[in-house]
Amino acid sequence: MNKLHIVASIAILVAIALLVMSTKDISSYATFEIAERSQQRVKIVGNLDVTKDVSYDPENAPNYFTFNMLDANGISNKVILNEPKPRDFEMSESIVVSGKMEVEGFVADEILLKCPSKYKDEELALKKDS
Amino acid sequence: MPKIEYIGEHLWVGQIGHFAILLSFVAALFAAFSFYKAQKPGNKGWLSMGRWGFIIHAFGLFSIITTMLYAMYHRMYEYTYVQRQVSDDLPIYYLFSSFWQGQEGSFILWMFWHVILGFILIRTAHKWEPYVLATLSGVQTFLMTMLLGIYIPFTDNQKIGSNPFALIRDIMDAPIFNNADYLSIITGTGLNPLLQNYWMVIHPPVLFLGFASVTIPFCFAIAGLSSKLHNDWLRPAFKWATFSGFIYGLGILMGAAWAYEALSFGGYWAWDPVENSSLVPWLIGIAGIHTHLIARSTGRSIGSTYIYYGLAFIFVLYSTFLTRSGVLGDTSVHSFTEMGLENQLILFMLTFTAIPIYLYIKNRNSIPKVEKEEAIYSREFWMFIGAMVLLFSGVLMTVSTSLPVFNKIMLLFDSDYIGQVITDQMDHHNKYQLWIGVFIGILSSLSLLLRFKEFNWVSYKTKFLKSAGMILGLSALATFAVLPNLETTNWSHGVLLFSGFIAVITNLFHVFLFGKNNQARLASFLSHFGFGILILGILISGLNKKHISTNPFAQQGITADSKLDKVVTLIKERKFFLNDYWVTYESDTLEGNLRKFDISFAKKDENNNIIDSFKVRPNALYSNDFKKIETWNPSTKRYLHKDIFTQVSGYPAHLLDIEVAHQLEDSLNYVPYSLKIDEPFEHKDFTITLKGVNYQPILSENDSVKYDMGIGLRLEFLAKESAQNEIYRTEPALGLKNALVYQFPKSIDDLGIKIKVDDQLFSDVFQDEANLEYESIVMKEGEVITWKDYSITLNGFDRSPEHANYNKQEGDIALGGNLSIRKGEIESDITPIFIIRDSQQFSIKDFGTNIGIHARFSSIDPNSGDMTFALAEGNSTVVEYPIVIAEGVPRSDILVLEAQVFPGINLVWGGCLMMLFGFLASLFKQKKLDF
Structure with missing residues (x-):
């Protein structure tokens, strides 16, 4: 067995070790219930709960944005984002938030919006005057 | 369903396009096969067939591109691809961008480059041509299938490829396609503003x-x-x-x-x-x-x-x-x-x-x-x-x-x-790729000290160890000097920094100390040195980037940890102190569809001398109908050693979207007040004084719309709470255009109020024609007469008079009478118009707003030169001016600013560019070799 084979085998072993290690970097999409129970940082996918208020006050609290989100089980929960309100928020089709459940609500540090701009194809744009 | 004869479609364009797709596909397949056959020696015939196949394939591809661009240029919305990529208002220079925005277009772009590279290979690859072109044509064949758009028979709508020339009415099933003239009502979706x-x-x-x-x-x-x-x-x-x-x-x-x-x-x-x-x-x-x-x-x-x-x-x-x-x-x-x-x-x-x-x-x-x-x-x-x-x-x-x-x-x-x-993508990749960076940094440099096919290691060993030792020592020194300045406690960042320095120092050494033929080593030097610089740049900019748009004093108590704050709210014309900088949102100006925000930054030393100051201009792009803001563009101040990146990340909702503005307006509770000139009115929060009436108020922002007449009230507000006794002057107004009254309300953001002039004021000041009592007077040109308390002069005539209420028509005979009316100090010049149209007589009235006189030009006696005017005094007895005020109005003069410093970001770009120049250097070194 030559040296390169040894190095290659070591590399493969390291790769396997890293992949095993990295399994703790992944998780499934959680729900608010799981977030509440686990008290861990989780990712939740859901939709905007349009029956409740979306609140952002740029005048007094530019770093505080709250809304209510329906998770995969249809449970609505308050989400707090310590960031300005993302652009086109109301237009988003689905929302992915990462964060932890706290007393005042689900505090997210990351938000990803899936915007229908990419899905606009399903509707036909009509001329304004018709 | 009966077959509908659609109006306005250009079906021939799609037919040409689809034919070109089929042709190009078959030709690619043919070329691949011919080139494959040509690989056997002595098959010259196949080689020439392969070339022709490839040329026809290219011709087909270029035809697809031309046809598609033609359809897009002419906005043929009957084609799905056109409808989805362009729109009526898309500027023409985005035509190509829209073309490759879509899935099919980007496949075409890819194939286009393959064809160009293929032609170069046909000319240069010599004996490799049949081999290389066979594979390339095979790849092209597969790529071309992505455009075929052929439905597989006996399956449930399974198709091969997506034809960019598919008709929208074949793709979608919508009631609109029952309308034979559907093309006259649909428009394109256009290019996403973010991509413009x-x-x-x-x-x-x-x-x-x-x-x-x-x-x-x-x-x-x-x-x-x-x-x-x-x-x-x-x-x-x-x-x-x-x-x-x-x-x-x-x-x-x-x-x-x-x-x-x-x-x-x-x-x-x-x-x-x-x-x-x-x-x-x-x-x-x-x-x-x-x-x-x-x-x-x-x-x-x-x-x-x-x-x-x-x-x-x-x-x-x-x-x-x-x-x-x-x-x-x-x-x-x-x-x-x-x-x-x-x-x-x-x-x-x-x-x-x-x-x-x-x-x-x-x-x-x-x-x-x-x-x-x-x-x-x-x-x-x-x-x-x-x-x-x-x-x-x-x-x-x-x-x-x-x-x-x-x-x-x-x-x-x-x-x-x-x-x-x-869960955390950035963290996950950074964690692992960091070690790749370490290995590459060390390997790419120390291996440069070694020699290919080492034959005399014993004598070279000492030299190698000396150099390596010196490099490692210097790198360690540099690491210890720089590491304390980086915002990190993670030891692995130190290791990466060390390896970055090894790469930088080794490559410098290699070229300047050991370099015997620098020319040949330039490629290696540039790319590996560049890599080292890139590592340093990634570390410095990534670890030491910082938000300067935080204001620890303003945010206390609102968020749990104010260190998390990324943005801060600025109020127009007010200075804010944020992390060493005095920041002022100075003004906003509208230029075309862009609203540009002028924000100034100033850094001062202890003696209050400005040591650094600059301006940024982030902007907002409105939709073409100005109903909402579509997208925001940041603005970056660049220095050699750092970038300061700024963007507007929040703006009052009612300024973002006109619908929200309407909702807000509907929710406001306007309370009526009645004011007299120079008589202060005491409100619980402020004192209002009406200082006067302006009959020539400025009504639209850029004076683009002309109003027939307007009236503005000059108001002064004195806040009772305010320690500085600040006086706010504002002038809400009304405008009249085509018998409709328009409101021009004003807000005082510091008081949270919005003020409107009551519509009623118009009819109070400018009465109905029916209530006016006109009196006729007869004058000659240049004559001065006295009427009531007024002195009236007929200065002359205007043979092509203009007036907001006068729509000129072919064949009109129109004459404007230039009257000067004076009463005491007040003087007003007005021009009532006399018109003969189709042998009928008309008159257009004019009104001297500041003097309150309505005038008509009623008739002309051509024989005597007598001009008859009808004058009426307006009711100037208005003493009470009605206004309405809403309180608790959100501010309009704010924006939320995000400002971030990226130190050493130019090391990232510089490092990357050096790596790319390394490839170029290698490429040019080979230019002597046959292509």
């Missing part, structure tokens, strides 16, 4: 040329394997590999620069799946270049070079699959939606994986090998390891990025399977 910038013009062509360039070393590798001329292909393929390294790298770099400039992803690299999957083939290609170099210098690693070039191309296909199949779903911000091409893409990938594997296994025994094992102290050994590390990096990235694919596969077996996602 110059990057979208230059980035995709370069990146797709990069993708296309990976194919060529792959074609050569296949050529080498199938011809068994394992040594011969290395030379012609090398410049293609370096060209690919350069142009593909440039494409990725442009993407990074775009992301950084727009910064919607928070930096130049976000480890987004789409970004990763485009980086992996490049990394593997670079690994291939290194084993390629080993092969050319020592004859070893030819097998590995085959593998790397094969993998680079396969990973391009895999990246295509990931981005275009829709499998990434919500894990990426920029993937395409599903188009039903998944199976085709998988087949494409499998085919071009199977071919090299088959050829490799079949011919592996003929690959030349060097029997003697390479020495551990030879350069080739460590270069080989380096290439392996690059591959390793690519594999790690690919595995993580493929998680959604894994989820999909699991779902096939277990429909209850819950998909897994990476």
Whole structure:
């Protein structure tokens, strides 16, 4: 067995070790219930709960944005984002938030919006005057 | 359903286009077959057939492009692709961007570059031409199937490819298509405003040329394997590999620069799946270049070079699959939606994986090998390891990025399977790729000190150890000097910094101290030195980037940890102190569809001297109808050692969207007040004084709309709470145009109020015609008469009079009488108009707003020169001026600012550019060699 084979085998072993290690970097999409129970940082996918208020006050609290989100089980929960309100928020089709459940609500540090701009194809744009 | 005869469609365009697709597809297939046949010696006939096939394929492709651009230019919305990419108001210079925005267009762009590269190969590849072009034509055949749009019979709407010339009424089933004239009511969706910038013009062509360039070393590798001329292909393929390294790298770099400039992803690299999957083939290609170099210098690693070039191309296909199949779903911000091409893409990938594997296994025994094992102290050994590390990096990235694919596969077996996602993408990749950076930094430099095919290690050893020791020592010193200035407690960052310095210092040493022929080493120096600089830049800009838009005093108590604050609210014309800078939102100006915000920054020393000041101008882009803000553009102040990036990340909702403004207006509670001139009115929060009436108020922002008349009230507000006793002056107004009254309300943001003039004031001041008592007077030109208390002069006539209420018509005889009316100090010039139209007489009244006189020009006696005017005094007895005030109105003079400092960001760009120049240097070094 030559040296390169040894190095290659070591590399493969390291790769396997890293992949095993990295399994703790992944998780499934959680729900608010799981977030509440686990008290861990989780990712939740859901939709905007349009029956409740979306609140952002740029005048007094530019770093505080709250809304209510329906998770995969249809449970609505308050989400707090310590960031300005993302652009086109109301237009988003689905929302992915990462964060932890706290007393005042689900505090997210990351938000990803899936915007229908990419899905606009399903509707036909009509001329304004018709 | 009866067949509808649609109006206004241009079906011939699509027919030409689709014919061109079929032609181009068949020609590519024919070319691939002919070139394959031409590989047998003495088959000149096949070679010429292959060339003709390729030329016809190219002709077909160019016809597709021309036809498509024609349809897009003429906004033929009957075609789905046109309807989805352009719109009536899309500027013409975005035509190409819209063209390659869509899935089909980007396939076409890719094929276009393959054709261009193919033509170069036909002229330059000599004996390799039939081999290389056969593979390339095969790739083109597969790519062309993506455009076919042919439905497979006996299946449920299964189709091969997506025809860009498909008619929208065939794709969609909507009631609108029952209307034969549907084209007159639909319009295009257009280009996403986020993509309407110059990057979208230059980035995709370069990146797709990069993708296309990976194919060529792959074609050569296949050529080498199938011809068994394992040594011969290395030379012609090398410049293609370096060209690919350069142009593909440039494409990725442009993407990074775009992301950084727009910064919607928070930096130049976000480890987004789409970004990763485009980086992996490049990394593997670079690994291939290194084993390629080993092969050319020592004859070893030819097998590995085959593998790397094969993998680079396969990973391009895999990246295509990931981005275009829709499998990434919500894990990426920029993937395409599903188009039903998944199976085709998988087949494409499998085919071009199977071919090299088959050829490799079949011919592996003929690959030349060097029997003697390479020495551990030879350069080739460590270069080989380096290439392996690059591959390793690519594999790690690919595995993580493929998680959604894994989820999909699991779902096939277990429909209850819950998909897994990476919780923190950035953290995950940074953690692992950091060590790749460390290894590459060390390997790429220390291996430079070693020699190929080391033959005399014993005597070279001392020199090597001396240099290595010196480099390690210097790097350690530099690391200890810099590390304390980095915002990190993670020791692995220190290790990476160390390896970055090793790369930088070794390469400097190598060129300036040991360099005997600098020219030849320039390529290696630039790319490896650049890599070292890139590492330093990544660390410095990544760890020391900082938000300066935080205001610890203002935010207390609102968020739990004010360190998390990224943005701050600015009020117009007020100074805010944020992290060493005095920041002022000075003004906003409307230029076309852009609202530009002037924000000034000033840094002062202890003695209050300004040591640094600059201005930024982020802006907002309105939609064409001005109803909402579509997108925001940041503004960056660049220094050599840092960038200060700014953007408006929040704005009052009622200024973002006119609908919200309407809702807000409806929710306001207006309370009426009645004011008299110069009599202060005491409100609980402020004192209001009416200082006067303005009959010539400024009504529209840029004076674009003309109003027939207007009235404004000059108001002064004195806040009772305010310690400075600040006086706010404002002038709400009413305007009249075509008998409609328009409101021009004013807000005082500091008081949170909005003031309107009551509509009633118009009829109080400007009475109905019916209530006026006109009196006739007769005058001659130049005459001065006295009427009531007024002195009236007829100064002369205007033969082409203009008045807001007068619509000139052909054949009108019109005469304006220029009257001067004076009463005491007040004087007013008015021009009532007398008109004869179709032998009927009209008059257009004029009104002296400041003097209150209504005047008509009633008749002319041509014989005597007597002019008859009718005058009436307006009711100037208005003493009470009605206004309405709403309280609790949100401010309109604020914006939320995000400002971030990126120190050392130019090291990132500089490092990357040096790496790219390294490839160029290598390319130019080879120019002497035959192409």
